[in-house]
Amino acid sequence: MEFNLDRYEKRVIVSPGLCIYCVRVLPPDELTDEHVIPYALGHNTLVFHKSSCKTCAAIIQRYEQEVLKKQLGTFRLQVDAPSRTKAKDRPTSVELPFAEVDDQGVFLRDLGTRSFRLGDAPLALSLWQLPEPRLFSDDADDGGDNGRPWSYVEMPAASRIIDEVRDETGARHVAMKIGEVNRSHFLRFLAKTAHAFAVAELGIDGFNPCLTDIILDREDEMSDYVGGTFPSTDGPIPPEITTILAIGGVGDLVAVRIQFYHVLGSPAYAVVVGRENENTAARIADMIERYD
Ligand SMILES: [Zn+2]
Numbered sequence: 001m002e003f004n005l006d007r008y009e010k011r012v013i014v015s016p017g018l019c020i021y022c023v024r025v026l027p028p029d030e031l032t033d034e035h036v037i038p039y040a041l042g043h044n045t046l047v048f049h050k051s052s053c054k055t056c057a058a059i060i061q062r063y064e065q066e067v068l069k070k071q072l073g074t075f076r077l078q079v080d081a082p083s084r085t086k087a088k089d090r091p092t093s094v095e096l097p098f099a100e101v102d103d104q105g106v107f108l109r110d111l112g113t114r115s116f117r118l119g120d121a122p123l124a125l126s127l128w129q130l131p132e133p134r135l136f137s138d139d140a141d142d143g144g145d146n147g148r149p150w151s152y153v154e155m156p157a158a159s160r161i162i163d164e165v166r167d168e169t170g171a172r173h174v175a176m177k178i179g180e181v182n183r184s185h186f187l188r189f190l191a192k193t194a195h196a197f198a199v200a201e202l203g204i205d206g207f208n209p210c211l212t213d214i215i216l217d218r219e220d221e222m223s224d225y226v227g228g229t230f231p232s233t234d235g236p237i238p239p240e241i242t243t244i245l246a247i248g249g250v251g252d253l254v255a256v257r258i259q260f261y262h263v264l265g266s267p268a269y270a271v272v273v274g275r276e277n278e279n280t281a282a283r284i285a286d287m288i289e290r291y292d
Helices: 054-071 073-078 157-169 183-202 280-291
Strands: 011-013 031-035 046-053 093-101 107-117 124-129 148-153 174-176 226-229 243-250 253-260 268-275
Touching (some): 046 054, 046 183, 093 157, 124 183, 157 174, 183 226, 183 243, 183 268, 243 268
Antiparallel strands (some): 093 107, 093 174, 226 268
């Protein structure tokens, strides 16, 4: 059971009358709207009306903003992702830092930053590659495979720039540093997005949620729940789709698949959001009907 969310029109989910994270029932004026796909990546594609309390929203904002600005900020500018900053106040250039490295890629010295017009800088996306969530397999070792950084850098634009910096500085090997990934913030951001999406589609009582402590920054061990998975085999996904969200299951686990900018060959994620309950099968059937 899975499907792809490949629609651009705004969809608003009615308020559940409670915070979908801490599950406190609150009056409407104490709840705020949630963008299930963060506004910065998906405009208003999926808005969950009055579904987060202000306390939870403040905790989430701390790591979500970090991911959207530090890790994805330059990329978002380059692909012209939506921003609440007015167009005239948005940067028209990007700063890229360079370093000299040895034959093994080990850092030798800082070569400073260069400024590029947005259109001239090579497109670069930084994500994190992960093993499957540990809950997916019985015999998963807890050997602490935390995954590794993953990046896409547009060639040959990047090589041209690197050659220029090498000529200018006399360095033997030049490396370009791109948006650094904070694994912990990024995994929490994936957990939050997956939970909000699952509640939006299945309802707060449509499964037994398990990510609250991770989302509210009270638990640092995330490998059981947040991991990687194989890309969808549903058939070709149109290149213009920037965010894929899908619900699936493994045994009695309910999981959400997430992939950003699949056209760049980016890693797909699987996030276990909870376990099935007596409502899950019917809610998933409803969901599939909605999308058909
Ligand atoms: Zn809350």
